[in-house]
Each structure stands twice: as structure tokens, then as C-alpha cells.
Amino acid sequence: MRLRSLTLGAASAAALLAAGVLPAHASGTASAPASAQEGTVSAADLLAKVTSCSQISQGKYKTDDETSATVPVCGKNGAVFWKADMDIDCDGQRTTNCNEDRDPWYQDDTAFHQSDGKPLKAESLPYVVVPSSSSIWNYASAGVKGGGVVAVVYNGKVEYAVVGDTGPTKIIGEASYATAKALGIDPDPATGGADSGVTYILFKNSQVSPIESHSAAVSLGDRLARQFLQNN
Numbered sequence: 001m002r003l004r005s006l007t008l009g010a011a012s013a014a015a016l017l018a019a020g021v022l023p024a025h026a027s028g029t030a031s032a033p034a035s036a037q038e039g040t041v042s043a044a045d046l047l048a049k050v051t052s053c054s055q056i057s058q059g060k061y062k063t064d065d066e067t068s069a070t071v072p073v074c075g076k077n078g079a080v081f082w083k084a085d086m087d088i089d090c091d092g093q094r095t096t097n098c099n100e101d102r103d104p105w106y107q108d109d110t111a112f113h114q115s116d117g118k119p120l121k122a123e124s125l126p127y128v129v130v131p132s133s134s135s136i137w138n139y140a141s142a143g144v145k146g147g148g149v150v151a152v153v154y155n156g157k158v159e160y161a162v163v164g165d166t167g168p169t170k171i172i173g174e175a176s177y178a179t180a181k182a183l184g185i186d187p188d189p190a191t192g193g194a195d196s197g198v199t200y201i202l203f204k205n206s207q208v209s210p211i212e213s214h215s216a217a218v219s220l221g222d223r224l225a226r227q228f229l230q231n232n
Contacts, residue, residue, distance in 0.1 A: 038158055038159060038160050039158060039160065039222030039225060040222055040226070041222060041225040041226055041229065042158070043153045043154075043156045044156070045229055046151060046158065046199070046201060046225065046229075047153060049076065049228065050076065050199060050201065053072055053074035054075050054076070055073070055074055055075075056073055056074065056080065056137070057073035058135060058137065059072075059136045060072045060136075061073075061084075061131060061171060061172035062170055062171050063084050063085045063087075063171065064087070065171070071172050073142075076228070078204055078224070078227060078228055079201050079204055079224075079228055079232075080142050080144065080201075081199060081201045082173075082200055083199050084200070085173040085193065085194055085198060086154070086175050086180060086183075086193050087174040088176075088177055088180055088187055088188065088193050089122055089129050089167075089175060089177070089189075090103040090122045090123070090189035091103075091106065091119070091122055092108070092109065092110045092121055092122045092165075093108070094108065097187070098121075098122045098123045098189065102188075103189035103190060105189070106189070110165045111146065111165045111166040112146030112147060112162075112164055112165065113211075115209070115212065121178075121212070123176075123177045123178060125178055126152070126160065126176060126178045126182060126214060126217070127162050127163065127165060127175065127178075127179065128161045128162070128163055128164065128165075128174070128176075128179065128202070129164070129165045129167040129174035130163055130165075130202075131166070131170070131172050132167060132169045133169075134170070136170065142204065144204065145205075145207055146163055146207075147162050147164075147211040148163040148203065148204075149162060149202075149203045149207075149208060149220050149224055150162065150200055150202045150221075151221055152175060152183065152198065152201075153199040154183045154184075154185065155197065157184065158225075159182045159183050160214075160218045160220075161176070161217065162208050162211055162217050164176065175200075180194075203221070206220060206224055
């Protein structure tokens, strides 16, 4: 299995304070997702809306250092999406499975932080990594922000995650340990991941508050996914 690329944690928690946040309906404490099929929208219905790509990125991304650039960022009404692999991000707070001993590329920070200012917990919080802004694509200018909701689709399953970290400027396709585990993907940060078949649908101008509340991400994600089906 290919090696995961380093993610870059560089933004402050202040980036999470913006208009349009959804209040959490439950405790802000991060907890592992309870189900790999979340919400009321099926994987098939979501995938039916992303069969063609209207490319909005200025170029394409690699899925790993050693591969060629083949993945564009595509635009839809109310969302952007890409189809790639899934490398495992274990960065953030040290936990049983996310630490220096388990992850050769471990970093103790994430680009976006919890409401208490601490880094995110990759082992328990489903989050997605977006490429750092570059001449290829600037995620912020596309309406993507820290804490934004992402529908991650794989093998007939839908998992709602948040935008939680930023990565290399030329590589795409990475999500947290918790995201992979919920989707039935091997979450091992050194040897796990999926080589292909993962679709990431990021809903524009969305934001979960607090970012660490997975229940809030599912609630908002389900509503936005239904809107996405209606508007595309």
C-alpha cells in the first residue's frame, strides 16, 4: 500500500467562527460514528448527481507522490466534489491509535481546531483533508471552510465528516482514521486506506459548530444532501 502524505496543520480555531454555523443538537464531545450509513440520502442517489465533472480547479491533483495528476476538483450547485483514493490522516490529539508509534508521519496538530482550541481527534472524529491553497485550486474561494460538511461515499455507504485539516498542494484524497473506519476501510495510518473508489462531496458555505460534534455534522449533512439532490 502506498504511503500517506504529510498533512499541514496551520490555521487557528478562529477560522471556525463565521456566519451560518449549525448549533449542535447534542453534546460537543467527539464520539465515534455509530453507523456507516448516516442520514436519509443513499450513496446511489448522491453518486447519480456526480457522474460528470465541470472542472473548477486550474489543474489536476495526484493521489500520491508517485502517481500522475489525474484528479480534478468539480463544481455542482451548492457543492464541489472529487473522486480519489483515501489515505489515512492520524494527526491531531494523541490517542491509542493515532500517535508517533502507530503513524510514521504523525503530527500533533490539525489545521482547524476544536471549540476549546485543541487539535482535532482523528481517531474519533470523521474529518476530511483538503489540499492547501495553491495555483491549482483555492478551497476558501470555492466556499469551502474549516468545519464544512463533507459527504464521503464509498462502497455503497455514506459517512458525514467535516473539513478538518489541510494537506500538500498537489495531492488529494485523505481523511481521518475515524472516517475510514466508519466506511469499512482499513484505518491503519501506516498501511491502511483505499486505493480508489472514494467520492468526496463538500457542501459550500456550510459549517458545523462545534466542529467536534459529529451528531451536528450528520444533522446538517443530511439536510444539505437532500438539498443537493433537489438542486442538481
